[in-house]
Amino acid sequence: MARKFFVGGNWKCNGTSEEVKKIVSTLNEAEVPSEDVVEVVVSPPFVFLPLVKSLLRSDFHVAAQNCWVRKGGAFTGEVSAEMLVNLSIPWVILGHSERRALLNESNDFVGDKVAYALSRGLKVIACVGETLEQRESGSTVAVVAEQTKAIAEKISNWDNVVLAYEPVWAIGTGKVATPAQAQEVHAELRKWLKDNVSAEVAASTRIIYGGSVNGANCKELAAQPDVDGFLVGGASLKPEFIDIIKSAT
Ligand code: G3H
Numbered sequence: 540m541a542r543k544f545f546v547g548g549n550w551k552c553n554g555t556s557e558e559v560k561k562i563v564s565t566l567n568e569a570e571v572p573s574e575d576v577v578e579v580v581v582s583p584p585f586v587f588l589p590l591v592k593s594l595l596r597s598d599f600h601v602a603a604q605n606c607w608v609r610k611g612g613a614f615t616g617e618v619s620a621e622m623l624v625n626l627s628i629p630w631v632i633l634g635h636s637e638r639r640a641l642l643n644e645s646n647d648f649v650g651d652k653v654a655y656a657l658s659r660g661l662k663v664i665a666c667v668g669e670t671l672e673q674r675e676s677g678s679t680v681a682v683v684a685e686q687t688k689a690i691a692e693k694i695s696n697w698d699n700v701v702l703a704y705e706p707v708w709a710i711g712t713g714k715v716a717t718p719a720q721a722q723e724v725h726a727e728l729r730k731w732l733k734d735n736v737s738a739e740v741a742a743s744t745r746i747i748y749g750g751s752v753n754g755a756n757c758k759e760l761a762a763q764p765d766v767d768g769f770l771v772g773g774a775s776l777k778p779e780f781i782d783i784i785k786s787a788t
Pocket of ligand 1 (some may be wrong): 540549705707709710711712713749750751752770771772773
């Protein structure tokens with residue numbers, strides 16, 4: 540089965556309600572390929588999720604940027620998977636490198652989060668990626684395989700998972716991976732899935748790229764056979780996000 544192109548916009552910790560409304564209105568007016576061709580998911584900060592969901596066109600969807608690892612309760616400051624389900628938020632981003640680095644989220648913890656979110660019925664954008672130091676020491680594939688393994692060990696169904704390869708050195712730096720660099724890691728991740736999960740999961744799981752994607756570099760990246768879309772940070776706050784969505788065709 541063909542893998543439908545996926546474009547996620549991670550707004551990170553940005554925006555006021557006025558700015559959010561402006562971004563949504565730009566998205567709503569855009570002419571983009573149909574939902575059959577590209578799946579578009581935007582991820583505003585938690586506090587804006589209901590607003591964005593209520594205003595956003597029906598062919599685009601929303602994602603939370605995180606959720607708690609287990610059922611909610613006495614966990615001050617956290618947002619549970621149950622709450623996202625209650626608000627009909629279909630997607631959640633988990634394991635983003637900013638959380639792995641700044642909040643010490645380990646591979647195991649991310650694996651647990653992915654498993655719990657899936658068990659509640661959420662769809663998950665699960666992020667993996669190496670630091671510059673790890674790339675320079677030649678351990679890129681080992682690092683992303685280890686991160687993927689920690690997820691694979693805890694889930695049995697990959698239907699609702701999109702794997703996002705986001706090299707840490709490319710995030711927010713303007714230093715995008717070359718199409719060849721992205722393709723190489725995506726192909727390795729697909730091979731890992733084939734060898735360690737199944738040929739079917741390897742063939743059907745979308746592996747998207749994130750890290751300084753913009754309107755100018757998206758076309759060439761999108762043309763790579765194992766690049767099934769993007770997780771976009773900075774450029775998802777700008778009108779060029781539309782061009783990135785259009786790179787699906
Ligand atoms: O989740 C998105 C990534 O962190 C990429 O961010 O496009 O600003 O480099 P960026």
